[in-house]
Amino acid sequence: MKIKVLTIAEDILGANEEKARRNQERLDKHAVLAVNVMSSPGAGKTSLILQTINGLKQKARIGVVEGDVASTLDASKVQAQGAPVIQINIPGGCHLDANMMEKALNNLPLGEIDLLLIENVGNLICPAEFALGEHKRVMLLSLPEGDDKPYKYPLMFAEADAVLINKIDLLPYLGFNIPAFNRAAVGLNPRAKIFQVSCKTGEGLEDWFSWLLAEIGEMKRAGKSHI
Ligand code: MG
Numbered sequence: 001m002k003i004k005v006l007t008i009a010e011d012i013l014g015a016n017e018e019k020a021r022r023n024q025e026r027l028d029k030h031a032v033l034a035v036n037v038m039s040s041p042g043a044g045k046t047s048l049i050l051q052t053i054n055g056l057k058q059k060a061r062i063g064v065v066e067g068d069v070a071s072t073l074d075a076s077k078v079q080a081q082g083a084p085v086i087q088i089n090i091p092g093g094c095h096l097d098a099n100m101m102e103k104a105l106n107n108l109p110l111g112e113i114d115l116l117l118i119e120n121v122g123n124l125i126c127p128a129e130f131a132l133g134e135h136k137r138v139m140l141l142s143l144p145e146g147d148d149k150p151y152k153y154p155l156m157f158a159e160a161d162a163v164l165i166n167k168i169d170l171l172p173y174l175g176f177n178i179p180a181f182n183r184a185a186v187g188l189n190p191r192a193k194i195f196q197v198s199c200k201t202g203e204g205l206e207d208w209f210s211w212l213l214a215e216i217g218e219m220k221r222a223g224k225s226h227i
Helices: 016-029 045-055 073-080 098-106 154-158 168-173 178-188 205-226
Strands: 005-007 033-038 062-068 085-089 115-119 136-142 162-166 193-196
Touching (some): 016 033, 016 098, 016 205, 033 205, 045 073, 045 162, 045 205, 062 073, 085 098, 154 178, 162 178, 193 205
Parallel strands (some): 005 085, 033 136, 136 162
16 A cells, blocks of 8 residues: 655644644544654664554554655555554654644544554654644663763653663663663653663563553543543
């Protein structure tokens, strides 16, 4: 099946926060948990999404929004796993916003999705500033990037509900100081849950899956209480 591509120019204005709130209401109505996955390029967002689709395929129906400056490379990988996916291409852009998210929601079967994973554009700055209507924000950092990133990009860490340290299988080869990183991340944001994972070997992913399933459960219970 051909992948649907939405190309969105930068002429879209509007109150982002208000639109994000409406997006979230729409997601709530369908009891869809939306998770905004943010990281620098190459940290492993797509690998995490593919592992999550595979790991939760018996337990949750997953849809995906792929944000990229160009190409459908990541969306093709997601589609090959059988998940509904919308690619948003943003020529010259560096983040997704609530207008783009609304267009993605218009093109997804929300009644058939429990968990919507949003792969934001690879960038540690702008994505943290634009709400999409997501319920949870996830910051993914890979070991080769270094343990000083919380000090350099504080907003990204301060706003995260979960921080995943990816490529943990490389720990023996790199000078990444896990306790120092944890101290810095917790100092910015004591409520964030920190996971150590390898999307290559699968190490640590069960804890991440359990966290997601608990959040999906919360969403379903909240949805029932509204009826
Ligand atoms: Mg990717």
